[in-house]
Amino acid sequence: xxxxxTDITNFPGTVNELERLLxxxxxxxxxxxxxxxxxxxxxxxxxxPLFEQLNLIIHYHNxxxxxxxxxxxxxxxxxxxxxxxxxxNDGRLMKHFQRLFKRCTGNTYWGLRFxxxxxxxxVKKALPFDKGEFLPGGDAxxxxxxxxxxxxxxxxxxxxxxxxxxxxxxxxxxxxxxSLKPYCARTVALFIDITNLLHHRVLLELPFDEQxxxxxxxxxxxxxxxxxxxxxxxxxNKSTAEVRYQNLFIREDHPNIDPRxxxxxxxxxxxxxxxxxxxxxxxxxxx
Numbered sequence: 108x109x110x111x112x113t114d115i116t117n118f119p120g121t122v123n124e125l126e127r128l129l130x131x132x133x134x135x136x137x138x139x140x141x142x143x144x145x146x147x148x149x150x151x152x153x154x155x156p157l158f159e160q161l162n163l164i165i166h167y168h169n170x171x172x173x174x175x176x177x178x179x180x181x182x183x184x185x186x187x188x189x190x191x192x193x194x195x196n197d198g199r200l201m202k203h204f205q206r207l208f209k210r211c212t213g214n215t216y217w218g219l220r221f222x223x224x225x226x227x228x229x230v231k232k233a234l235p236f237d238k239g240e241f242l243p244g245g246d247a248x249x250x251x252x253x254x255x256x257x258x259x260x261x262x263x264x265x266x267x268x269x270x271x272x273x274x275x276x277x278x279x280x281x282x283x284x285x286s287l288k289p290y291c292a293r294t295v296a297l298f299i300d301i302t303n304l305l306h307h308r309v310l311l312e313l314p315f316d317e318q319x320x321x322x323x324x325x326x327x328x329x330x331x332x333x334x335x336x337x338x339x340x341x342x343x344n345k346s347t348a349e350v351r352y353q354n355l356f357i358r359e360d361h362p363n364i365d366p367r368x369x370x371x372x373x374x375x376x377x378x379x380x381x382x383x384x385x386x387x388x389x390x391x392x393x394x
Contacts, residue, residue: 112184113177115168116140121183122161128190130205133157144169155213178343186220189227196230200238218263221300221339222251225261229254234375239290250290257368258292260285260333263300275323277304278338282324286331293334293365296372302340317357324359334364335372 111117119138126133136149145165151158160179167176194201204223211219229236229252239249239258250258262285264277278299285297301320324336338357358378360369372378 110184112187113180115145115164115176115180118145118164118168118180121180121187125157125183125187125190128187128194128201129208131209133161143171156216181343186223189223192227192230193223199241200226203238203240214265217265217300217303218261221261221263221298225252225259225298228376229259232375232377248289250288250295254371256294257365257371258290258295259298260288260290260295261298261300263303265303275319278320278323279327282327282331282333282336286327286333291332293332293361293363294368295333296335296337296368297331297333298337298339300340301338302342305340305342320357321359328361331361333361334368335360337372337378 112121118140122134122138131154133152133154134147134149135152136147138149139146145168147165151161160183164176164179164183167173167179190201190204193204204219204226207219208216226238234254236252236254236259239251239253240246242249242253250260252259252261262281264281278301281299282297285291320338324338336359338359340355342353342355356378358372360372
């Protein structure tokens, strides 16, 4: 059964709910979905990248490119569901993310989106945490999510220009940069979003190369104090009608990982540590 957020006939209401959650007006005017088309009597606010995402959903629907339309709706739905989870559980954190969204640009949005994703995951798993910005010293001294005595820091890797490269050095650059932070320790897991890197590798017709990503982390074991590095990427699953959006984790522990962090990642967060990629399914309904 189709999730209401991925039903195009509910699109005007979906946009309204996103505006409510973000406390930000994305569309000025009236929007309707009739006769197989989305009609706009007004303008979309050019707040990237949501402006582009909304615009593409409308374009794909009106040109009957329904598969691509559903991909866009699934991406939008996941943002809404994550924000709803945070809103129900932590009003202060919700206001924090609303403020960050108002200030973010197209380049900084993806880092914010990754933080929202991880915050919602912790909330849904009922894992209590403090946001690093709310603690003494702020984010300069604290990881993004503090679960004393453990913590999670998150980072994203984004490529602006397409050029022929494996992009593995981008992961290493983030790892080296974050390793200089005062919160880098064996009790901390560094989560890195590599979705954009995978997208560019696909465009260049390069294989996913899981082992290459793992090796790019292992070669820096002597330079990093993090207990574990977890690579995260989102992909669309075309193999079944029920699952449209899927999260893949690649966990690479340091040989000297703190046992408490190892137990947390395996038992509480749900990353089994077997060395195989771990999939988190996001069933949103078929089209």
